[in-house]
Amino acid sequence: MSRITDIPIHVYGERDEQAVSQIETCATAGSGVAAALMADHHVGYSQPIGGVVAYSDHVSISGVGYDQACGNKAVKTNLRAADIPVRPIMNEVFRRVSFGIGRKNDEPVEHPVLEEISAAEFSPQRTLYQKAAAQLGTVGSGNHYVDLFEDEDGWLWIGVHFGSRGFGHNTTTGFLALAQGLSWGDKASAGEMHSPPVLLEVDSELGQAYLTAHALCSEYAYAGRDIVCDKVLEIVGAESVDEVHINHNDARLEEHDGRKLWVVRKGATPAFPGQRGFIGGSMGDNAVIVEGVGHPTSRDALYSTIHGAGRVMSRTKAAGRWRRRWVCGDRDCDTVIETGSPGETPGKGSCSRHPRARPRKVRMRVGGAVDWPSVQAEMVRKGIELRGGGAEEAPGVYKRLPEVLAAHEGQIRVLHTLRPIGVAMADANEHDPYKD
Numbered sequence: 001m002s003r004i005t006d007i008p009i010h011v012y013g014e015r016d017e018q019a020v021s022q023i024e025t026c027a028t029a030g031s032g033v034a035a036a037l038m039a040d041h042h043v044g045y046s047q048p049i050g051g052v053v054a055y056s057d058h059v060s061i062s063g064v065g066y067d068q069a070c071g072n073k074a075v076k077t078n079l080r081a082a083d084i085p086v087r088p089i090m091n092e093v094f095r096r097v098s099f100g101i102g103r104k105n106d107e108p109v110e111h112p113v114l115e116e117i118s119a120a121e122f123s124p125q126r127t128l129y130q131k132a133a134a135q136l137g138t139v140g141s142g143n144h145y146v147d148l149f150e151d152e153d154g155w156l157w158i159g160v161h162f163g164s165r166g167f168g169h170n171t172t173t174g175f176l177a178l179a180q181g182l183s184w185g186d187k188a189s190a191g192e193m194h195s196p197p198v199l200l201e202v203d204s205e206l207g208q209a210y211l212t213a214h215a216l217c218s219e220y221a222y223a224g225r226d227i228v229c230d231k232v233l234e235i236v237g238a239e240s241v242d243e244v245h246i247n248h249n250d251a252r253l254e255e256h257d258g259r260k261l262w263v264v265r266k267g268a269t270p271a272f273p274g275q276r277g278f279i280g281g282s283m284g285d286n287a288v289i290v291e292g293v294g295h296p297t298s299r300d301a302l303y304s305t306i307h308g309a310g311r312v313m314s315r316t317k318a319a320g321r322w323r324r325r326w327v328c329g330d331r332d333c334d335t336v337i338e339t340g341s342p343g344e345t346p347g348k349g350s351c352s353r354h355p356r357a358r359p360r361k362v363r364m365r366v367g368g369a370v371d372w373p374s375v376q377a378e379m380v381r382k383g384i385e386l387r388g389g390g391a392e393e394a395p396g397v398y399k400r401l402p403e404v405l406a407a408h409e410g411q412i413r414v415l416h417t418l419r420p421i422g423v424a425m426a427d428a429n430e431h432d433p434y435k436d
Helices: 017-027 086-096 112-118 123-135 165-179 205-236 315-319 372-381 401-406
Strands: 002-004 007-011 032-042 049-055 058-060 071-080 145-150 155-162 199-201 240-247 249-256 259-266 276-279 287-292 320-327 360-367 385-389 412-427
Touching (some): 017 032, 017 049, 032 259, 032 401, 049 058, 058 205, 058 259, 071 205, 086 205, 086 385, 112 123, 112 205, 123 205, 155 205, 155 412, 165 205, 205 240, 205 249, 315 320, 372 385
Antiparallel strands (some): 002 007, 049 259, 058 199, 071 155, 145 155, 276 287, 287 412, 320 360
């Protein structure tokens, strides 16, 4: 346990000292009462991922983060995993579910949450209606996914992970501007990665407005995950028999040790006794359905647990830096063409496989630590149908989920272990500004 003055901060798993420093800064700001770092913790913007902070009179904009109400939903179906054709189903999932920033199909999406946004109590959110409508039911990029799983009894599960997309991101940027005395829509200073938290007094007009706006972001995120799961159920031809749905980027009023506190979780799953959660591993690792247990140490963790396996390698280190490179002009060829000098333009004949193709310049990752083709081959060996993805989300950039779960032994119990059989994510080259 780390202790700054009289504020207890419990740290689980292998310590990331930079993340510990971040959580100490968050806990000692404003009306901080207690904090905890889950075993999957790592550095995040202002508040670390896997960080939980309880305030008596404040809510943290930067603590909840840009991807407001990011969370997981798992659906148990009435089908056996062995009875479905996984490959064509994953092809259809990747075709009909939109990954990345835009919508890749013209299937209409309607939901009552859009009517709520059009008449939002916090009126500036109404200006985000068109973006919200365009992105509702889209998954985004990064570590967001749509997966198919087989549980220990052979039943098929669907699992999704994403949040409130551009609607939540723009809501956050708007409040960051307001907190700095600017107008909604002005460009606010985001600050450095280790900036102190941006706090609002809960009883202030701006604090109440944020909580109202955050609640609508949560409704929107829930609606999006419901829509995607319903679409996958339709593709599979299955019915839902059980569902687990929860946010892990959130601000909630909760009771702890007899006190009403505002608990801000960034990348942490609430785990009160009897409360279930869905926790994913990496694309090649098992996921789990867990349930909170009333263990004495659960109070130290602010009744929270991990939300995933936790990164051990940055996206840049894993995939390399973006660079402009010449490649073969044939769209089915991945040959990189080296030039003698940076300003040289290669001509036809530069690719021995396609000598007639005119080279083209593309933006690509260079110098990454992960051998992505080897990862793809490993997925095939494991029998996992992978669609999209990239080096920055490879299994090697994450901790092993069983090891992370072990750090919270006694606080949660595993109800189901889910083995991935299909994984769909945005392509590595898909740009998405709405990642946290």
